[in-house]
Amino acid sequence: MNIKTSLLIIDDEKDFCKVIVKILDQEPYEVECAFTLVEAEKILIKYSPDFVLLDNNLPDGKGIDFLREHRLLFENSKVVMMTANASDQLRKAALLCNVYEFLEKPFSLAKLMNLLSSVPVEL
Numbered sequence: 001m002n003i004k005t006s007l008l009i010i011d012d013e014k015d016f017c018k019v020i021v022k023i024l025d026q027e028p029y030e031v032e033c034a035f036t037l038v039e040a041e042k043i044l045i046k047y048s049p050d051f052v053l054l055d056n057n058l059p060d061g062k063g064i065d066f067l068r069e070h071r072l073l074f075e076n077s078k079v080v081m082m083t084a085n086a087s088d089q090l091r092k093a094a095l096l097c098n099v100y101e102f103l104e105k106p107f108s109l110a111k112l113m114n115l116l117s118s119v120p121v122e123l
Contacts, residue, residue, distance in 0.1 A: 004030040005116065006049040010040040011082070012058050020053075023109060029116070035059075037066045041073070048076035051100075051116060056083040056090060064090060067097045080115065082107075 007029050009017050017033040024031045032049070034040035037060045044052075052074060056063040063081065067074060078100035083090060086104040094102050101115055 004028050005051065006030045006047070007032070007051045007053065007116070008040070008043060008049040008077075009033045009053045010035075010037070010058070010063065011053065011055040012036065013055070019109075020112070023113075024116075027113075037061050037063070040066070041070065044070070044073040048073075050077065052077045052079045053112075054079055054081055054099075056081060057085065064093050064097065067099070068093075071097070 005028060007024065009020055009031065011017055011033070012035050014033075014035060017035070021031045021033065032043060034043055035058075037058055040054075054063040054067060058066075063083075067079065067081075079097070080101045080103060081090075081094040081099045082103045082105055084105040086102070091102055103111070103115075
């Protein structure tokens with residue numbers, strides 16, 4: 001029986017999501033994408049993925065605010081905050097929200113793969 005690591009990508013860049021899905025679908029990952037915070041909330045209510053890649057700048061709000069307001073939806077997930085507009089203030093806010101990792105875009109796929117594979121997922 002193969003157990004797959006579940007991953008939710010919350011990012012409005014559809015091409016970014018497609019690339020990640022294409023790469024990770026060939027690995028032991030089950031990947032889902034949400035392009036808005038509204039979509040993300042619907043998915044997170046249904047299940048708790050092992051990892052959440054959360055972009056900060058989304059069409060319907062800031063990822064960090066969503067994380068603060070909906071922390072219970074993320075309690076069983078390792079959250080990786082992503083942004084192209086990193087600031088010390090955002091890094092500190094992410095740290096206060098107990099994000100697992102903070103990635104500044106663009107980042108390499110190798111870095112993402114290393115991050116995902118370095119963490120044992122609790123079964």
